[in-house]
Amino acid sequence: MKKALQKNNKATLLATALFAALALTAGGSAWAQKLACHNVTIVSPYPPGGTTDILARMLAPSMQQELGVPVIVDNKPGASSNIGTEFVGRAKPDGCTLLLGNNTGVVINRNLYKLRLDPVESLAPIAEVAAVPLVLYVNPSKVAVTTPAELLQELKKDPQKYSFASGGSGSPQHLAGELIKQSKSVEMLHIPYRGQGPALSDVIAGHVPIAFETTTVVLPHVKSGAVRALATTSATRTKVLPDVPTMVESGFPGFVIENWYGVFAPANTPQPIIEQLNKAVNTALRAPNAVEALDKMGSSDVAGPAGQFADFIAKEAPVWTEVVEKSGAKVD
Template identity: 45%
Template sequence: MKVSSRFIKLLLVLGSPLALISWNASAQNWPTSTVTVVVPWPPGGPSDIAARPISKNLTEALGQPFVIDNRAGGGGNIGSAAVAKAAPNGNTLLITSSAPIVINPSLYKNMPFDPLKDLAPITNLLRVPLVLVAHPSVPANNLNELVAYIKKQKESFAYASAGSGTPQHLTGELFKSTLKLDITHIPYKGSAPAISDLLGGHVPIMFDSMIAIMPHIRSGKVKVIAVSSDRRSPLIPNVATFAESGYPSLVSYAWYGFFAPARTPKDIIGKLNAETLKAMKQPEFQKVLADTGSEFVGTSPEAFAEFIKGESAKWSKVVKESGATVD
């Protein structure tokens, strides 16, 4: 039997609202099963540290298990791509550092996903200042003394980072280009081995996140040169910012955010945002903020999306001007 196009159009007009009502109803009931929170980094790092209290509080608030899945590799790309390609039903989420979201797209020739198109921002979780530290043998106690010392060196001067493509690496490149320094990047596979070589005097300086380097600052095993935040950190209030030393463009943070696959229903995103902001005000997460030197940065999905666009433009420019690569 031949069905007229007019009848098909009538079905579409009548059916669409019914489908929408059905979908909205399922969104209101979400979650109805275990939710996987992918962390594309090994256990124990800042993304993981942020994810655990958030997942715990969401489990309690929403009545279903929120389970951490540490899926490391590819500079955060492997786990992040898995979430980007997951069904947009709220059952697979992502908590990650900024690297695979705003840095890797400029560094990798073949990105397995498009962060701006394939992921839906929920909220920022942490914004951690980076610290420039030096081995005690380096004869400098502030930024101007360090710059003068580097410029006097006839042999190559180096800085270490937690790895190519990390915020630590790109902040080092921003430092290098802003101050017009001849320094070489030495990437490590994580903060721990880089810090080990710094403590051993094998590299003279490095950039690292507050949470990773603070124990060595407190013990006096490293010199603190400057902090990359826009104002002094309460954890090291006597340390000047780069801006205070005359370099206002050298502001940098390692930030960590919460995402869902693109096209996840807005009411699921809204529910996640509201419950996450509540979780961020609980004592367990407040301790994470204090330990990492982060301010409270919970925000709306829309504000977080605008922040990400700005960060993408910023780091794309740094990569282009510095010639930084992941090789």
Template identity: 40%
Template sequence: MTFHFTPCPSVRTAPARSAWRLSAVVGAAVVGLAAANAAHADAGAFPNKPVRMVVGFAAGGGADVVARLVGAKMSESMGQQVVVENRPGATGTIAADSVARSPADGYSLFLGSQSTMVIAPNIYPKLPFDPLKSFTPVSQLVSMPLLLVVNPAKVSAKTVEELTKQIKANPNAMSYASSGAGGPQHIAGELYKHLLRADVTHVPYSGESGAIADVLGGHIPYMFANLPVAMPHIQAGKLRALAITSLQRNPTAPDIPTMVEAGMKDFEVLTWYGVFAPAKTPAPVVQKLYTEMQQALAKPDLKAKLADQGLTTVASNPADFSRFVQNEVPKWSTLIKEFGIKAE
């Protein structure tokens, strides 16, 4: 008689399962340790090639000025060049999308502002990226006010009050320029229009350089321009500044009154610029980039250059910058809804 003996499954397979689980745990630990070591190794060697900083606006604008000044100092300390790449259009979202899709290794950065990271989601229904999820905030660099400027050869107004009277007398003949639909310059223009209760045409450009060129050429009566871009033209007598959009006067231009002083209640619009890396960029690489930016902004000569142009240095760390961006969202979305601002 032949007996067929089948072992109990629990007796035969339990040790195998335990061994498999142990191997899996050990394997996962080894992979995790290897990944952590690789990240630290990458951060230690970072950067070993040029770093690309993409700007979503044309060369010569406020964003471009900041990127080139800070990038030059970072190049000196890192031993690798920070290459500024201008990709204007759609309130900076074209440039932002290109960086969001780049490898998360720290070599592709985006110089963002509230125009792209906070305002754009409210005016473009289907962005190809999520400003809060597609990026890792590195550091806010600077903040700056805007200047309400006119062409003195075309507009006789020397104060906000005088410009207001001229607009009300000829509302359909007046227009203002901006660097693009939905940006701080557009918001400032709509806020001014709202307070003076007059219909003025908004003329958006694909960057500040084009907008200010047409104001200089007398084609557009006025605009709200970034302070560092407008000041050289003001000093040359080609533009006249009527007011500044901060709540306090700026040390760079102490004679220019604030919009509040000019009778525009609670009028405050500030522009800020900061650096973002693609989401999931290793924390050590982000920290390295932040440290380089912090050191660059602390350099006396750079700090003086920025201050001379009316820029306030911030140099916030990644965590603080992330909180700042999240807090900006409700403030700007409220203004956009109130004024009915849409992409043009």
């Protein structure tokens, strides 16, 4: 009887120890997966109201529900997004401070500014959020053309007459104009503005006749007739402007440019945290309101794993380095 009790006690102790070990393992795993944050901050390196800010605020509620901690958006504009981008690059790599960045701040500016941190090296890609094509458009009362081919004829006929607007030197909208000049040996004077909004306003007012802008921003003005869309920079025709040809269709081989947006963490953020954040972003992108908003923007479906976005950045960075070098773009 005594031996039986001792045997049962040993079995009980063994079971208790095994349960405790399993509980500790599960608890440790759960602890490792939980972000050690009072809140997660998504830094938007642009003022409120722009596409970057809109996307950040679109993601925040669903990410908050998925992560179990408050997710807030903090606008840190300035220096063509360099201030907010550097802020995140210097943040603690714990998943609590994120960047909603775009191609301008992450892969273009490094070729134009003397930055203290290289965004490609100081940031860890988490997930791509949106990819929105540009539209080549004109003020119809100032440039009586309906196609890029007709625009080229005008530019060649009077090389000193025309200018094009952008929201700033080095922006995709600026570099798209430089690519037209470079690829077709034509001249247009670049007029940089402090943001895409003022650039669009001056084209509508007739002060500058030509510009590129994202489908998101220019679409209402195309529909109203205030501006005329000549072509898009997407690889195939976009659903929001199905009757407008692409630049490739219009005689510009390889002319594919998209304004892309994505979420980044500081470099050296642990991989389990990267994967957790990636899941939260992709869950937010599947929310009905996000699907509807991205569809209206003309964005292609870019959701995917963190590694896919990292591979995209690795390929994208040298492309923009070449574009900047060939265009001769400078910061004005």
